[in-house]
Amino acid sequence: MAAKSIISRPVYGTLSAQPGKHHLFVADAEGALAISDLAAKVPAGFFADAHIIFIPGNDGKHVAALEALNPAQFYQGPSFASALPRLKQTLANAHMGLRLYLAGTEGLIGQAMQAALEAGIDHTAIQTEHRGSLARRVQCVHCKGITESVTTQPATCSHCGLLLLVRDHYSRRLAAFQGVCINAEDRSEIPPTEEIFR
Amino acid sequence: MSTGTTKLDVVVSDVVPVNELVTRFHFRRRDGQLLPTFSGGAHVVVEMRDGERTRLNPYSLMGSPLDTREYMISVRRDDVGRGGSLFMHRHVRPGMEMVISYPVNLFSLDLRARKHLMLAGGIGITPFMAQTAQLAADGGNFELHYTCRTASLGTYADVLRERYDRRVRLYHDDRDERIELDRLLSSQPLGTHLYVCGPSGMIGWVCDRAAALGWPAETVHFEHFAAPQPGAPFDVTLAVSGNTIRVGEQQSLLEAIEAAGVDPPYLCRGGVCGQCETNVIAHDGKFIHNDHWLSEEEHRSCKKIMPCVSRFEGRSLVLER
Numbered sequence: 001m002a003a004k005s006i007i008s009r010p011v012y013g014t015l016s017a018q019p020g021k022h023h024l025f026v027a028d029a030e031g032a033l034a035i036s037d038l039a040a041k042v043p044a045g046f047f048a049d050a051h052i053i054f055i056p057g058n059d060g061k062h063v064a065a066l067e068a069l070n071p072a073q074f075y076q077g078p079s080f081a082s083a084l085p086r087l088k089q090t091l092a093n094a095h096m097g098l099r100l101y102l103a104g105t106e107g108l109i110g111q112a113m114q115a116a117l118e119a120g121i122d123h124t125a126i127q128t129e130h131r132g133s134l135a136r137r138v139q140c141v142h143c144k145g146i147t148e149s150v151t152t153q154p155a156t157c158s159h160c161g162l163l164l165l166v167r168d169h170y171s172r173r174l175a176a177f178q179g180v181c182i183n184a185e186d187r188s189e190i191p192p193t194e195e196i197f198r
Numbered sequence: 199m200s201t202g203t204t205k206l207d208v209v210v211s212d213v214v215p216v217n218e219l220v221t222r223f224h225f226r227r228r229d230g231q232l233l234p235t236f237s238g239g240a241h242v243v244v245e246m247r248d249g250e251r252t253r254l255n256p257y258s259l260m261g262s263p264l265d266t267r268e269y270m271i272s273v274r275r276d277d278v279g280r281g282g283s284l285f286m287h288r289h290v291r292p293g294m295e296m297v298i299s300y301p302v303n304l305f306s307l308d309l310r311a312r313k314h315l316m317l318a319g320g321i322g323i324t325p326f327m328a329q330t331a332q333l334a335a336d337g338g339n340f341e342l343h344y345t346c347r348t349a350s351l352g353t354y355a356d357v358l359r360e361r362y363d364r365r366v367r368l369y370h371d372d373r374d375e376r377i378e379l380d381r382l383l384s385s386q387p388l389g390t391h392l393y394v395c396g397p398s399g400m401i402g403w404v405c406d407r408a409a410a411l412g413w414p415a416e417t418v419h420f421e422h423f424a425a426p427q428p429g430a431p432f433d434v435t436l437a438v439s440g441n442t443i444r445v446g447e448q449q450s451l452l453e454a455i456e457a458a459g460v461d462p463p464y465l466c467r468g469g470v471c472g473q474c475e476t477n478v479i480a481h482d483g484k485f486i487h488n489d490h491w492l493s494e495e496e497h498r499s500c501k502k503i504m505p506c507v508s509r510f511e512g513r514s515l516v517l518e519r
Contacts, residue, residue, distance in 0.1 A: 020412025021384060094388040097412035120312040120389020125414030 483512010
């Protein structure tokens with residue numbers, strides 16, 4: 001579970017059903033379990049107005065459980081990138097009364113929230129629940145390249161190759177944590193690498 | 199000097215009757231300079247020297263925020279109110295020198311919105327006069343739904359239709375025209391913000407329906423301007439200044455504190471901004487909370503009161519003032 005360290009570091013809650021006319025869920029991997037937990041608490045018929053966009057993990061689990069909720073629409077895709085056009089299209093055509101629920105990895109929550117912010121939804125109006133990996137999307141402040149699925153501290157920028165200190169400083173606009181060169185004074189100084197964002 | 203209530207010395211530059219109940223007042227700076235910039239939805243507190251009494255009433259600025267040569271307010275005459283609107287209508291004349299506060303905005307537009315949906319009831323139209331002018335100036339997307347009793351009491355309805363045409367929809371009570379609220383709220387594009395100003399029944403109705411239909415609280419904005427409710431007189435001890443005062447029937451607790459020479463902070467004088475929040479040291483009796491600032495839990499705790507609109511009934515009340 002993510003702990004609050006600095007003010008920009010996102011913290012996540014537990015999905016809870018909101019009043020609304022339509023309910024849009026975006027989840028990856030174990031995020032499906034957060035939807036199942038919510039489903040156990042909602043009135044019958046809740047999912048008749050729901051649309052679930054799901055990106056299963058490598059193990060392909062949880063698809064059947066989500067389909068069994070009988071949402072009005074169910075989409076399954078191989079990656080967030082493949083689901084993004086559908087998410088953007090859904091948001092572009094949506095009306096007030098649509099509620100958004102995001103569950104799963106921080107990368108999924110952050111990127112879906114980025115699309116939602118662009119569509120005019122306030123981040124505080126979005127239900128989020130973190131499940132699964134703590135792997136981070138990191139933006140290198142030097143070359144601005146984004147490295148996906150960072151699990152180590154420090155981490156190597158996949159674009160410019162600098163060794164980055166992964167900070168808790170987070171940008172909702174970029175949906176990424178900030179990475180800053182950890183050995184700018186002396187590049188031969190290589191601190192030990194630990195796997196801390198699993 | 200109260201927080202955010204720096205004063206402006208103005209002269210009344212014009213007084214224009216708008217209809218049988220509403221009169222518009224124009225103010226310019228006495229030194230001829232431009233007035234401070236404001237944004238749509240802002241209000242000023244007008245000081246009225248009414249004999250022995252000083253009345254301090256908030257009024258929305260209704261001119262364009264793009265023109266700060268003068269401020270304009272529109273005052274609806276309330277024959278059974280506490281007297282502020284009657285003072286304005288009866289005594290304020292062009293050329294009169296008055297003092298008003300700097301503008302304060304507790305009802306501002308959220309400019310991140312994709313669209314602004316505005317609902318006005320009666321004299322609640324005034325903040326929208328400034329907001330629509332502000333939005334129209336840079337192509338903002340808005341729609342105004344305005345409910346009035348009759349066409350002749352539809353203050354500025356003609357001006358708004360002239361300026362914005364189909365973006366303004368009028369509803370007249372005497373013709374049984376009603377806002378189809380659920381349909382209206384459910385047909386708005388994602389990213390719309392809702393603004394409502396009017397009688398408290400209307401505000402309550404709109405806020406309740408919006409919440410039920412899935413509008414996040416962050417997207418719903420409202421302005422009450424609850425005038426302080428009259429009530430039975432009561433006595434209050436001000437522990438810090440060592441005064442014991444009586445709050446009159448037509449007087450608010452805040453006004454009584456000010457009359458005793460204590461100068462607590464205030465901004466809205468309508469129970470919404472939180473500035474005049476006051477700690478209760480001791481009490482024996484019942485609070486009549488009329489504000490929209492304190493939480494229900496805080497109301498029940500009897501540890502705080504908003505003296506601008508709330509009252510007390512009982513034997514004794516000691517406040518930290």
